[in-house]
Amino acid sequence: MSADSLALYVHWPFCVSKCPYCDFNSHVRDAIDQEAWRNALLADLAHEAQLLPGRRLTSIFFGGGTPSLMNPATVEALIAAATTHWPATDDIEITLEANPNSVEAARFADLAKAGVNRVSLGLQSFDDQALAFLERAHSALEGFAALETAQRHFRRVSFDLIYALPGDTEDRWSAMLAQALSLGTRHLSLYQLTIEPGTRFATMAARGEFEPLDSDAAAALYELTDAMTSAAGMPAYEISNHARRGQESRHNLTYWRYGDYAGIGPGAHGRRLGRRTVRHRKPENFLAAGIRDGHGIAEEAPLDAVQAADEALVMGLRLREGIDAQATADRFGLPGIVDWSRVDRLVASGHLTRDHTRIALTARGRLLLDHILGEIALVFEPRALAVG
Incomplete structure (x- = not known):
């Protein structure tokens, strides 16, 4: 990733319906003025x-x-404008990103002609009962x-599956994953169901309408996923993303390697030139700001060195x-970002690997990412923020 490289994220906030597990910035509207947008x-x-x-x-x-x-x-x-600007x-x-119902699939040829060369398809499951639980607007047959x-129209196709649903078992998930691995795509995004605050699933779980899968069973499914995808030549290159060599999402690698990206559209986040940007979330507020200000930015602020280094470590x-x-610490003018004695203890326990100053999680460590970050990240005194 060179210093002058840039990624662009465009957020389209509208959905036909709101999925009960979704905490993304999505909205249902009766009508959308495509020209205004x-x-x-x-x-x-x-x-x-x-x-x-x-x-x-x-x-x-x-x-x-x-x-x-x-x-x-x-x-x-938007593609023409972006490639004219840069x-x-x-x-x-x-x-x-695309949903697999027939109305949207009918647009694939036109989207390919427009310049899209990679599609991420939200299949989520091959099981109609699971799709009904997730309140998806397509059947398994429509998904296939x-x-x-998509494979007919685009050079690169990825699809998403959600697992660790209530009652999920190793036999059920291994059968579905084996099927997924046989379908010829070279990238898969495999997410465990998480009950996000503020979603309808959070309300339903709190009411006892369903019981989320317990953490030990979910961990076993994660380990099974790692073993099966690795054996199939599509190992995890990120916690939930799997690809054959050279087929990783280059856009998402920009995020995880902490490169600059411009984010436009309602609720979009961006990171450019040491500053973070956030657009207005509500579509109507975004449109009003565009008319008033010529852009949709709601917040913009500099990232201090400690904030930036901490985000880079997390990613x-x-x-x-x-x-x-150490290279990350040097990038942000800090003496360090991790406690090396704690890193070495986690290397000894089998949760991290270390090659000089490069550290990485092991398969066991990936199950405990948040805990490990809390263990190894250096905590700076408030006065240190003023240095430099």
């Missing part, structure tokens, strides 16, 4: 481009929400049909490759 996103993009001259665009990611609901003409206009690398990766259509340890802790 195209103009607002283009203006937001131009604002970022003005602040980030001289960069090379390595990836564009359309996330949501459900960006496959976007008019392909809007997608095409010269693109020859192998630019342009990803769009959409995957076949870097999600990767199988890990992070060079």
Whole structure:
């Protein structure tokens, strides 16, 4: 990742319905003015481009929400504008998240013509009962049909599955995962169901309407996932993402390697030139800000060295490759970011590996990421924040 490289994230906030497990910035609206949204996103993009001259665009990611609901003409206009503002690398990766219902799958040919060359498909399960529990708007049969259509139109296809649902067993998940590994994609995103605060599932679980899978059973499923994907040549390169060599999501690697990215659209986060940016979350507020200010930024603030280094450590340890802790400290002008004595204890216990100043989680350590971060991260005194 070179110093002049840049990733672009575009958030499309609209969905047909709100999934009960989702805590992303997504909204259901009866009608969407595609032209107004195209103009607002283009203006937001131009604002970022003005602040980030001289960069090379390595990836564009359309996330949501459900960006496959976007008019392909809007997608095409945003790609054209982005690659006009910034010269693109020859192998630019342009990803769009899509749902597998038939209406959206019918747009795949037009989205490919618009310039999308990678699709991330939200299959979530091959089991109709599980899809009903997750309140997905497609059947398993529709999911398989959409995957076949996507593979016909896009060079690179990934799909998501959610596991560790209530009552999930090793036999049930291993059968589904074996099927997933046989379908010919070279990237999979495999997420354990987590009950996020503020979601409908959180309310339902609190009422006792279902019982989440216990942590020991979930850990066993994670270990099974690691073993099966590794044996199939698609090991985890990040906590929940698996790929054949060279098929990793280059856009997401920019996040995890703590590179700069511009984020546009409602609720989008960005990180550029040592500053974090956050757009207005509510679609109507984003549109109003665009008319008033020429962009959708709600918050913008500098990241101090300690904040940035801490974020880089959190992100870097999600990767199988890990992070060079001393190089990261040097990058932000800090004497260090980890307690090496604690790192070495966790190496001895089999939770971390260490190669000089590069550290990485082991398979056992990936189950305890949050705990390990709390153990090894250096805590700076408040007065240290003023240094430099």
